[in-house]
Amino acid sequence: MTRQIYLDNAATTATYPEVVEAMLPWFTERYGNPSSLYEFGQSTKAALIDARERIAAHLGAPAQDIYFTACGTESDNWALKATAEAYANKGKHLITSAIEHHAISHTTEWLEKQGFEVTYLPVNADGLVNPADLAAALREDTTLVSIIFANNEIGTVQPIKELAAIAHERGALFHTDAVQAVAHLPINVEELDVDLLSASAHKFHGPKGVGLLYIRKGLKTRSFLHGGAQERKRRAGTENVPAIIGMAKALDLCMERFDERIAHELELRDHLINRVLAEVEHVRLNGHRTLRLPNNANFSFEFVEGESLLLTLEQKGILASSGSACASGSLDPSHVLLAIGLPHEIAHGSLRLSLGEATTREDIDYTVEAIKEVVERLRQMSPLFEDFIHGKKALSAVR
Numbered sequence: 001m002t003r004q005i006y007l008d009n010a011a012t013t014a015t016y017p018e019v020v021e022a023m024l025p026w027f028t029e030r031y032g033n034p035s036s037l038y039e040f041g042q043s044t045k046a047a048l049i050d051a052r053e054r055i056a057a058h059l060g061a062p063a064q065d066i067y068f069t070a071c072g073t074e075s076d077n078w079a080l081k082a083t084a085e086a087y088a089n090k091g092k093h094l095i096t097s098a099i100e101h102h103a104i105s106h107t108t109e110w111l112e113k114q115g116f117e118v119t120y121l122p123v124n125a126d127g128l129v130n131p132a133d134l135a136a137a138l139r140e141d142t143t144l145v146s147i148i149f150a151n152n153e154i155g156t157v158q159p160i161k162e163l164a165a166i167a168h169e170r171g172a173l174f175h176t177d178a179v180q181a182v183a184h185l186p187i188n189v190e191e192l193d194v195d196l197l198s199a200s201a202h203k204f205h206g207p208k209g210v211g212l213l214y215i216r217k218g219l220k221t222r223s224f225l226h227g228g229a230q231e232r233k234r235r236a237g238t239e240n241v242p243a244i245i246g247m248a249k250a251l252d253l254c255m256e257r258f259d260e261r262i263a264h265e266l267e268l269r270d271h272l273i274n275r276v277l278a279e280v281e282h283v284r285l286n287g288h289r290t291l292r293l294p295n296n297a298n299f300s301f302e303f304v305e306g307e308s309l310l311l312t313l314e315q316k317g318i319l320a321s322s323g324s325a326c327a328s329g330s331l332d333p334s335h336v337l338l339a340i341g342l343p344h345e346i347a348h349g350s351l352r353l354s355l356g357e358a359t360t361r362e363d364i365d366y367t368v369e370a371i372k373e374v375v376e377r378l379r380q381m382s383p384l385f386e387d388f389i390h391g392k393k394a395l396s397a398v399r
């Protein structure tokens with residue numbers, strides 16, 4: 001049987017068995033509604049309070065500023081739509097970056113249709129936003145700036161504290177989509193001085209279908225779901241109790257083993273990057289070399305089509321992700337890869353490998369050998385590579 005090597009932890013992570021175990025009683029024995037006044041409901045409420053406090057402590061936030069949602073996408077939608085609306089009498093200008101996840105970029109596009117104006121900050125070749133560009137884009141009528149903490153494709157980590165300070169100096173609020181960052185980078189909302197922050201449990205070994213939005217006390221953001229009084233009347237709907245308890249347990253475990261987990265991922269990530277760059281020709285690393293997620297490696301292989309690479313690697317048991325979005329029904333290369341300046345044909349040959357705690361050095365060595373073999377095989381079939389070999393044409397115009 002082919003071994004399976006899961007290198008797509010940015011897409012989702014395995015739920016820790018301890019998390020599943022912590023969740024189970026809340027489906028079966030302790031299923032009371034936290035809004036019910038009798039003890040069977042109130043004990044569920046107490047468990048929710050405890051989960052909120054633990055999660056808040058890991059993020060350096062007061063417990064009452066953590067709001068539970070159904071996913072990172074909901075948190076992003078809430079942060080942008082409700083805040084833009086609440087502050088619309090001050091201004092209708094928002095700022096974001098060109099490399100946001102679609103949960104942000106499709107939301108800002110929707111807001112543009114509702115009469116808001118949005119500035120999309122460019123990034124440099126490493127995927128970094130220039131703080132001077134943010135300073136220049138801020139206006140009297142800018143109410144909210146939203147910048148992704150760590151990019152889900154290329155892994156680049158932004159200078160969030162500096163960007164938030166610039167926004168605040170000019171009277172704008174600051175949101176960050178930290179879905180890829182929470183539990184992978186040290187995060188303290190008070191130290192970073194952000195007003196809103198989104199996270200999602202399934203990216204850190206929690207269950208799918210639960211996320212959170214940190215909303216700084218005193219912020220005027222509107223209610224997102226109207227109905228009951230849950231989540232301080234800002235997000236109605238009976239709480240997903242087992243999932244919230246699972247999210248708290250997952251974050252506890254991730255933070256308990258933070259140092260060794262991250263050191264392990266960093267070592268393997270660098271081993272992977274060093275080997276691929278040294279042993280494969282005509283390849284580039286996408287994203288910043290050091291200011292990147294500890295578990296992310298993203299490469300572009302010239303003369304190779306990313307989808308073919310992905311499918312051939314799958315035959316060898318390696319599960320990864322490509323930089324073109326064919327899988328999501330579009331043939332366009334990723335907007336993130338285009339934003340860092342990759343030409344279409346190179347962006348199409350991209351591969352994201354995202355490691356996890358369970359990844360081993362043997363997994364990485366097996367993967368590098370597989371990449372070498374598959375890239376060579378695919379290039380043999382590429383007319384562009386043949387032209388290149390015969391000196392007719394060089395594709396590599398990038399850096």
Ligand code: PLP
Binds near residue numbers: 070101148180
């Ligand atoms: N934001 C980023 C940066 C992400 O990577 C993702 C998921 O891939 C999301 C938002 C959406 O999170 P969810 O899957 O919980 O809706």
